[in-house]
Amino acid sequence: MTPPDALLRAAMNRLIARVGEGVADAAAGVAVAVQDAPERIRQEWDLFQEEVKAEAERLQQEDQPSSASAADRSGTEHEPLQQRIDRLRAKVAELGTRLEERS
Template identity: 65%
Template structure:
């Protein structure tokens, strides 16, 4: 065997050895992730449940402030339409002001 062949074989062995170590490291990392996954999922689930409960309490407080019956009453829908009309008017006014500002040199 020539030194060129020996060099080529040695290079291939080193590449395979490094790839093997890289694969082993990746497999070990994956094993840690898989091992920790149930705990992580449980923590995320608990956090999600707490967030849902907090949001439900907030919505209850918000609904209690307005009254549950007021949400479905005709006066409430008239108020909502009136508010929407005001919002639309404000948007139109802002758009008009924006156009005026763009026209100025």
């Protein structure tokens, strides 16, 4: 084999080896993430359900006539509907951000 042929072949062998290592490392990382994903999803789902229940209870209390003083304290009694929707959307966006940070 001539030196240029040997050099070219050696370069190809090293490239193949490095790419193979990178693929193996990436596959191992994916395998770990896949193993952890169901537990993370379950935890986030449970947290989301708790937050939704708490918000539903708060809204239910807010809608009751006897809870007007509680609504006054929270400042939402006279809040326009669009502002309430915007506030809820912001909370949902915050939850999405928290989910992304944990993954």
